[in-house]
Amino acid sequence: MKEVKKALVVFSGGQDSTTCLFWAKQQFDEVEAISFDYGQKHQLELQVAEAIAVKANVPFHVYKLDLLGQITSNALTNADMEVEEDKPADRPPNTLVEGRNMLFLTYAAVYAKSKGIHHLVTGVGQADYSGYPDCRDEFIRSLNQTLNLSMDYPYEIHTPLMWKNKMQIWQLADELGVFDLVRNETLTCYNGIVGDGCGHCPACKLRRNGLGHYLKDRKLGNG
Amino acid sequence: MKEVKKALVVFSGGQDSTTCLFWAKQQFDEVEAISFDYGQKHQLELQVAEAIAVKANVPFHVYKLDLLGQITSNALTNADMEVEEDKPADRPPNTLVEGRNMLFLTYAAVYAKSKGIHHLVTGVGQADYSGYPDCRDEFIRSLNQTLNLSMDYPYEIHTPLMWKNKMQIWQLADELGVFDLVRNETLTCYNGIVGDGCGHCPACKLRRNGLGHYLKDRKLGNG
Numbered sequence: 001m002k003e004v005k006k007a008l009v010v011f012s013g014g015q016d017s018t019t020c021l022f023w024a025k026q027q028f029d030e031v032e033a034i035s036f037d038y039g040q041k042h043q044l045e046l047q048v049a050e051a052i053a054v055k056a057n058v059p060f061h062v063y064k065l066d067l068l069g070q071i072t073s074n075a076l077t078n079a080d081m082e083v084e085e086d087k088p089a090d091r092p093p094n095t096l097v098e099g100r101n102m103l104f105l106t107y108a109a110v111y112a113k114s115k116g117i118h119h120l121v122t123g124v125g126q127a128d129y130s131g132y133p134d135c136r137d138e139f140i141r142s143l144n145q146t147l148n149l150s151m152d153y154p155y156e157i158h159t160p161l162m163w164k165n166k167m168q169i170w171q172l173a174d175e176l177g178v179f180d181l182v183r184n185e186t187l188t189c190y191n192g193i194v195g196d197g198c199g200h201c202p203a204c205k206l207r208r209n210g211l212g213h214y215l216k217d218r219k220l221g222n223g
Numbered sequence: 224m225k226e227v228k229k230a231l232v233v234f235s236g237g238q239d240s241t242t243c244l245f246w247a248k249q250q251f252d253e254v255e256a257i258s259f260d261y262g263q264k265h266q267l268e269l270q271v272a273e274a275i276a277v278k279a280n281v282p283f284h285v286y287k288l289d290l291l292g293q294i295t296s297n298a299l300t301n302a303d304m305e306v307e308e309d310k311p312a313d314r315p316p317n318t319l320v321e322g323r324n325m326l327f328l329t330y331a332a333v334y335a336k337s338k339g340i341h342h343l344v345t346g347v348g349q350a351d352y353s354g355y356p357d358c359r360d361e362f363i364r365s366l367n368q369t370l371n372l373s374m375d376y377p378y379e380i381h382t383p384l385m386w387k388n389k390m391q392i393w394q395l396a397d398e399l400g401v402f403d404l405v406r407n408e409t410l411t412c413y414n415g416i417v418g419d420g421c422g423h424c425p426a427c428k429l430r431r432n433g434l435g436h437y438l439k440d441r442k443l444g445n446g
Contacts (some may be wrong), residue, residue: 063294067286071334092375099333102373106329110322111294133375142369149365150325152315152356 006030007119007158008112010104011060013049014188015207016123016161019169021056022176023160024121032117034108035062038097039069042192052185061111068103092131093202095190101134102143109147109155118156125161127168128206137162166210167217174218183211229253230342230381231335233327234283236272237411238430239346239384242392244279245399246383247344255340257331258285261320262292265415275408284334291326315354316425318413324357325366332370332378341379348384350391351429360385389433390440397441406434 007024011017011033024031033053037046046062053060088094101124108120124135133139137159144157161169173182188207189197197204230247234240234256247254256276260269269285276283311317324347331343347358356362360382367380384392396405411430412420420427 063290065290067288067330068333071286071330071337098336098374099329102329102369103326106322106325107290107294110291113321114294134373136372139369139372142365142372146325146362146365146369149359149362150357151321 004029005119006115006117007032007121008108008115008117009033009058009121010108010123011035011049011053012123013045013052013186014123014203015166015173015182015186016125016169016188018052018182018186019173019176019178020121020123020160021052021058022178023172024119024158025056025058026176027158028119031056032059032061032115034111035060036065036068036104036107037062038065038100042187042190044192044194045187048185048187048194052181055181055185063107063111065103065107068097068100088131092133095202096132099134101132101139105143105157106147106150109151109153112155113151113153118154119158120155121158121160123161124159125164125169127161127163127165128210166206167213168210170210170214171217174214227252228342229338229340230255230344231331231338231340232256232281232344233331233346234258234272234276235346236268236275236409237346237426238389238396238405238409239348239392239411240272241275241405241409242396242399242401243344243346243383244275244281245401246395247342247381248279248281249399250381251342254279255282255284255338257334258283259288259291259327259330260285261288261323265410265413267415267417268410271408271410271417275404278404278408286330286334288326288330291320291323311354315356318425319355322357324355324362328366328380329370329373332374332376335378336374336376341377342381343378344381344383346384347382348387348392350384350386350388351433389429390436391433393433393437394440397437 005028007028009021009024011021021033035046035049050060112120126136140157140159147155173179184195187194188203190201190203191198228251230251232244232247234244244256258269258272273283349359363380363382370378396402407418410417411426413424413426414421
């Protein structure tokens with residue numbers, strides 16, 4: 001009997017993790033999605049994530065992670081802090097939530113082990129480097145090893161977007177047949193606007209720039 | 224000006240972390256203690272921890288970590304599950320809380336960075352190996368590296384008890400001048416009895432055995 005390959009996707013309902021969700025559906029026999037409510041200002045994120053998971057026909061789990069918002073100070077959970085429009089030169093942006101990816105993946109790993117799942121999928125990447133240290137390949141590799149030691153369990157963390165820029169992520173969504181879904185139904189914008197977003201926050205700028213390049217490329221027949 | 228060396232101790236009010244707290248007070252200029260309420264049956268643990276921190280004159284922080292109890296099944300958070308009296312031969316004991324030390328140390332690290340603290344202290348050890356994978360030196364070393372990468376910050380995790388058996392941990396408490404405090408005021412017992420404990424849970428057996436050896440050794444003048 002062939003082993004059933006099961007994966008758990010760390011899922012936020014944004015462009016990147018949605019693309020990863022459909023990538024995982026193509027790669028694995030069974031896929032589940034896990035989201036975290038860490039006190040992000042845009043609670044809409046979780047509704048968007050759930051709607052996409054339902055459409056993808058994937059079991060969706062959301063867990064409350066209040067503590068992360070309590071012990072960090074950042075523009076995604078602190079209502080008094082505005083998202084910076086431009087990336088600071090000398091430090092990470094104020095949208096950085098310290099330890100976020102490490103905590104998300106650790107909780108995901110605990111959940112995965114309880115369900116006999118070995119494969120974890122995350123949409124982090126360092127091609128369009130955001131200044132977030134916990135999006136780097138070096139961190140993910142180190143975390144993978146630490147998780148395996150922590151729970152004496154052979155996890156495999158997959159990062160299909162690690163070396164893709166935003167244009168290439170649009171291309172992947174297109175290849176997976178979910179370009180329109182990703183474009184119209186995901187939430188990437190720091191100002192909480194689904195689809196093409198507000199257009200001026202750093203997340204929108206990056207997403208739109210990549211989309212523009214991809215559409216131009218596709219028009220030229222290179223896609 | 225000499226740099227002020229600050230440490231954060233992951234603290235539960237048990238024998239091991241209490242010994243570490245006083246060890247840290249001897250080693251560092253400023254010490255804080257952090258505890259987690261993860262739904263453990265014995266909420267007394269947190270009161271005991273606070274009382275010891277007050278006595279040690281150390282700032283004490285307790286954070287709620289409900290999620291850990293929700294996504295794991297173990298005898299420390301599940302009221303329907305009894306603590307096993309003997310260590311199973313073929314698997315870790317049912318008191319194992321998957322991912323616990325990894326999550327505690329990750330949250331501690333997030334907190335520490337926000338306060339400019341580089342040194343983290345934990346009472347884990349592998350001399351009297353409990354069957355908990357996240358007490359091993361290999362795990363702690365890997366975690367240290369992962370945390371540094373995760374937050375781009377130079378943490379140093381200290382494990383003063385890593386290679387000490389229970390007898391040697393009693394000896395260290397004695398050398399630090401807190402033998403009586405550790406013996407009478409800490410809570411190690413899985414059945415929630417402060418001081419010498421119930422005597423028959425695995426934690427008590429280990430603690431009493433070490434104490435017996437240490438007292439005998441001290442009487443013989445080897446201490």
